[in-house]
Amino acid sequence: MNIQEILESRWGYKSFRGEQQKIIEQILQKQSVLAVQPTGFGKSLCFQIPSIVFKGLTLVVSPLIALMKDQVDDALQKNLKVAAIHSGMSRDEREKVLKKLARCELQLLYVTPERFRKDDFWEALSKNTGDKPVELFVIDEAHCISEWGHDFRPDYSRLGEIRKKLGNPCTLALTATATKEVQKDIVEQLQIAAGQVFAAGAFRDNLLLQTVEVYGHDEKVRAFVGIHHQHPGAKIIYFALISTLENFSRDLQKLSIVHSVYHGQLPDNLRRRSQEGYLHDPNGLILATPAFGLGINKSDIRVVVHGEVPSSIEAYYQEVGRAGRDGLAAHGYLLYDADDVAIQMDFLKWSSPEPEFIFRVYSLLEYNMDKVRAGGLDYMRGQLLFYHQRDFRLETALNQLERFGFIEGKDAKTWNCLEYPNGELVDEQLHKKRLVQQQKKLLQMIELTKVPDPSPTIKEYFS
Numbered sequence: 122m123n124i125q126e127i128l129e130s131r132w133g134y135k136s137f138r139g140e141q142q143k144i145i146e147q148i149l150q151k152q153s154v155l156a157v158q159p160t161g162f163g164k165s166l167c168f169q170i171p172s173i174v175f176k177g178l179t180l181v182v183s184p185l186i187a188l189m190k191d192q193v194d195d196a197l198q199k200n201l202k203v204a205a206i207h208s209g210m211s212r213d214e215r216e217k218v219l220k221k222l223a224r225c226e227l228q229l230l231y232v233t234p235e236r237f238r239k240d241d242f243w244e245a246l247s248k249n250t251g252d253k254p255v256e257l258f259v260i261d262e263a264h265c266i267s268e269w270g271h272d273f274r275p276d277y278s279r280l281g282e283i284r285k286k287l288g289n290p291c292t293l294a295l296t297a298t299a300t301k302e303v304q305k306d307i308v309e310q311l312q313i314a315a316g317q318v319f320a321a322g323a324f325r326d327n328l329l330l331q332t333v334e335v336y337g338h339d340e341k342v343r344a345f346v347g348i349h350h351q352h353p354g355a356k357i358i359y360f361a362l363i364s365t366l367e368n369f370s371r372d373l374q375k376l377s378i379v380h381s382v383y384h385g386q387l388p389d390n391l392r393r394r395s396q397e398g399y400l401h402d403p404n405g406l407i408l409a410t411p412a413f414g415l416g417i418n419k420s421d422i423r424v425v426v427h428g429e430v431p432s433s434i435e436a437y438y439q440e441v442g443r444a445g446r447d448g449l450a451a452h453g454y455l456l457y458d459a460d461d462v463a464i465q466m467d468f469l470k471w472s473s474p475e476p477e478f479i480f481r482v483y484s485l486l487e488y489n490m491d492k493v494r495a496g497g498l499d500y501m502r503g504q505l506l507f508y509h510q511r512d513f514r515l516e517t518a519l520n521q522l523e524r525f526g527f528i529e530g531k532d533a534k535t536w537n538c539l540e541y542p543n544g545e546l547v548d549e550q551l552h553k554k555r556l557v558q559q560q561k562k563l564l565q566m567i568e569l570t571k572v573p574d575p576s577p578t579i580k581e582y583f584s
Contacts, residue, residue: 124149127170131199138163140319144293145170148257153292153313155263157304157320160297160442165192168259168293172201172229177256178222180287181231184262184274189231191417196229205231206242208531209389223248234276237283238526246287255290260311263294264435267306276524278545281310297442298435300583327445330453330576332569338365341456342372345426348454349378349406354423355399356406357413359440361429361461361468366408369428373408380406383413411440420447427455432465433562434569434582457570462563467512469559474514474521476547481505482518486528487538497533521546 124145128134137145139158144167147154158164172179183189189205196203204218204227221227223245236242246254260266265277284292294307304318335341345358360366363384370382381395399405400419407413411431425444431437437455445451474482485504486493492500501515519536522528525546530536545551565582569575 124170124174127173128166131173132166137166139321141166144319147317148291148293149174151291152317153294153311155294155304155308155311155313155318155320157296157299157318159321159325160439160446162297162321164261164295164297165195167295168257169196169199169201169229171257175228175256178225178227178254179229179257179259180255181229181259181261182234182277182280183231184233184265184277185412186233188261189233193231195418201229202227203229203231206236207231207233208235219245222246234274234280234283235524237276237279255287258284258287258290258292260292260294262296263307264296264299264303266294266310267299267303274524278310281312284311298439298583300435325442325445327448327450328441328453328576329450330441330455330574330579332455332457332571332573332575334570335456335458337458337460338368338372341428341458342369344454344456345369345428346376346378348424348426348452352424352452354404355402355419355421356424356426357422357440357443358406358408358426358428359411359413359431360408361410361431361464363410365429365464366410370408378406380408383407383409385410385412411436417443419443421449422446422451423449424452424454426453429461430455430457430465430570431566432468432559434566434579435562437566437569438579438583455570455575462567465563466560469556469563471512471514472517473552473556473559474518476542476549476552478505478514479518479522479542479547482515483522483527483538483542486536490536490538493533493536 122130124142128137139162140156141163144154144156148167148171156164156167168179168181183192186207186209189207193203193205204221206215206218218230219241222230232242260277260280265274266280284290292311292313294311294313296307299307304320307313308318333344335344349356358369360369363386366382366384370380373380381398383392383395387395395407396413396417399407400417403421422444425441427437427440431440441453444453482501482505485501489504498515505515519528522542523530525542525544527540527542527546528536528538569578572578
């Protein structure tokens, strides 16, 4: 069965979109590819079809558990032998998948990059097909590899080494938002030939973008209400801070505007309920932090509103690009309040804790673990002498210590110290360099807010 027949029989489409066919053909010839394609292009098709053709395993690295769940559900509907392994699963569930992997019963497997730190995963991979356990290595959201990208993740920076350990399999790197600088970084780290970069324009012409200048929370709410009544259909409002989201939600409730919310402090079952309800509602409205929307299969979103200024042009366009994936007209509104810039400056500082703070957190765990287990994060905040309710440096530092393998465990009850922090996580010069880079990106985003229609600027930025 050729790829055209697979497309029609499994997906029900008569033809490929954009450069999908060219990308798939290169992959089937075992040529590694970087595909920079707009949101809604159908990037998952570019590795799902090869996973059907290939005899070996297609291994997909994905940054978010919610993203993996959506893509696994979609692949199951296409009758693929697919599974995922992530920290949100029980031990029994993970072991069942590892057994399937070891018995070569999977065509397609999704993992987070942290999974490569686990010996049991490498053991199952080695049993899969011997010396070359992976036929196609896929890196979704590949811009996370680059420290100059808008969403750098330390474990992604190790994927070049992991690719070598896997036997240098054919590799497909996918992203919707990568500048020339970031593209260069990706191809160098993954050793992709320059001629194997498929970079379509990131901007979609059916997206109509507008910046609306507002002053204060009340004016922001009034501006959204006007947008809401002007445009029927599904909408997302993005917020950088959960506290702002919750205040906005309370005001919409007073106005009897039906909506749901999605953010990291909600229990898993409530987040799932919000997401599922929104996916099946053609007129749904959801208030969310930026993690919501990655990979969701909803093509009919008509409006994306930013209630606070994003941290970069890449982040802004990735989020607003979730509207209008069906090709019909869609709108993006940025409600810009100059006071929000200070929030983003704090956000950058707190999302990149200085090495000295990371050392303090580790030492607190190492020498006071009994008290940490009893008092949790509240005890740690008290010892670290900061109480700002928006300051999430502690949570970030703990996540980074766990990601780099210096501690293990997911909460105060299960944390264990493994090794004193070292390397790039606590490199003072590298930390300063990254912070300056993030500040430059925020400045570019602020400059964009001065343009009523930012579309031409975005086109130029990604060209």
